[in-house]
Amino acid sequence: MNIADIKKTIIKEILNIAPEIEEAEIVDDENIQHSLEIDSFDFLKILIALNEKLGVEVPEADYTKVDTLNKMVDYFSKRL
């Protein structure tokens, strides 16, 4: 899976959990919880879904390493 695929998967799961969001609203370097009004619940659900899709589990201690789209892509691509 290349970086573009990972990004696509992440975006897809975000939209899945929060269907009200428009894809264009997901900005690479913004904190997704703040910019998309995703609460801690949605955030956890996104990580659960990504764990299922990508097989990478993000420990709680690493939450700050996955708080933007770019950071997520980076985090998952290093662990795949």
Add this chain to the structure above:
Amino acid sequence: MSENTTYREAVKRAIHKAMKEDERVFLMGEDVGRYGGSYAVSMGFLEEFGSERIIDTPLCESGFTGAGIGAAVNGMRPIVEIMTINFSFLALDQIINSASKLLYMSGGQFNVPIVIRMATGGGNQLGAQHSHSLEGWYAHVPGLKVLTPATVQDAYDMVGLALDHPDPILIFENSNLYNTKGELDTNATPLPIGKAKIHREGKDLTLLTYGVNLLKALKAHERLAKEGIDVEVIDLRSLRPLDDEAIMASVKKTHRVMIVDEGWKSGSISAEIMARINEQAFYELDAPMVRVCSAEVPFPYAEHLERAAMPQVDEIVAMAHKVMEES
């Protein structure tokens, strides 16, 4: 290959082509030969095709229209030119009692492949008797087909379509169109008889018209577009048969209807179209249908009065505003 030419030239070329290709085709009418046609459509034809195929007739519409019908029944392909619609009343019996009914009354033995062309419309200060737009009347009659070419392309195509057709066809050429210019592609596949043409797509209002009023409708379209009113302009092309399918499809899209017709309102083609929309698409309407037609008076001679009596761009625009406000 398309080229820019006049409506007159398009009709002329279509007849010329038919004369060249089919020996059965001939042209008959008042002043079509030596004078070259009242609107100069057949200029030079007499010299080229001779007096057997380009026939100057006496001033007797009933007589030469009847002769044309006889020739058609006997296998010829006559093009009868009646100078203007105003004189066609003298041939009504031939057109309505003979041309439209022979196929039926002969039990299908005799079809009448005649093409009757005539100029129509007002606006040239020709007075009350010579300014009619009564093509809608002919559309009343089963057995006739009524074509109203508005564009240079249709002026050309419709002659060929009519000659290929086994039954009587009336072509109404608005006299104000002969000098208009437009693109003509003599190799294009003609849009069949009975098909309307969408000239401008729009979502707010369906504007149905034909003949010379297409040009006014397009001007109104332009003005209304600047105001953000998106008008769909449809050229009916044929008043009989009417393209119900295209009309209803557009009504379904815009939910508002305006008809522009130089005929009078009472018992007119515009009334017929409204009736059909009512029958077939009532629940698509979001506002009462409206029409811009000629005032119900004999056409005045005075220039300003005549202008006021006929549909004009300002009136179309104002009526569009009214419809949009009502819904």
Add this chain to the structure above:
Amino acid sequence: MSEFIMPSLGADMESAVLMEWKIKEGDKVKKGDIIAEVETSKGVIEIEIFEDGIVEKLLVEPETECKVGTPLAIIHSVSERINISPAAKKRAKELGVDLEKLASQTKGTINLSQVEATDEKTETKAPTTDGMRQAIARAMSKSNTEIPHYYLSTSINMTAALKWLEELNSQRPIGERILPAALLIHAIVLALKKVPQLNGFWQNDTQEIISEINPGIAIALRKGGLITPAILNTQEMNLNETMHSLDDLITRTRTGKLKGGEMTQQTITITNLGDLGIESVFGVIYPPQVAIVGIGNIMDVPWAENDMLCARKVVKVTLAGDHRATDGRIGAQFLDKLDKILQKPEELL
């Protein structure tokens, strides 16, 4: 639509006191009906209406003095026939839009775009309609008018609880992790068991303590609107079950699949605006409940402990209580219990 104005009941009359309405909003009235009593210097006079219609709105409260010409009520004239375009009629049928209702809000002709606009309101903003806003508005106005609120707030050191939670979560697969929000709700439920007076209703001038603890959880719908469905019977749940129920409730709230009881059986409200970075929440009680607990953002703050200043994770928890049902002392007990419970997180499981 027309205004019914204070009539002149004599050349010398400048004003009169509207004593009593004989009609209410929504009533049909006929020309000549007596619709109100007014008191003038000449005594109480009945006033009549001069047109047929429906009472749209009463503009003046009884016992108000009004000058002649003051609008007193809005009358929707029945003679104003509402036209509905055929296309609007058809579309309304397809969409299930109530044309009668729309007609009551419209002047002139109802057309397609109005029907479709109505539908957008009902469809895409589903539970967040103007209706919801109005329901919230009504309940909150009633609350603020009728309920004497008292507010208490305390800062709770969450360091131990969060550390414990982190430890717990690190041993769990991602799907079984517990969020701090669930931990706080569970702790609140445990505190309510010790201080049950806050869990219940104030109705007919009496307090009703309810044994089921059904906290209504304020859940924001991203496209606007907020609802507070309940997690039912939390008194029987452990932390895992609370987390699971909360997860389930939020998911169903946002997909519009709530059950009736969840929308009607709340016994207390918990509102957590922490995710938005809010420090503390002073809530308005949803009647007939008697309390609302507000949870702020868990923040790193300087904290004095054992004569030392250190950084700690701290949350501000606020209680708004109905002073008719409880006193500040009860509220204080509750917050104190909550604090104590959160200091011993290992007992939360």
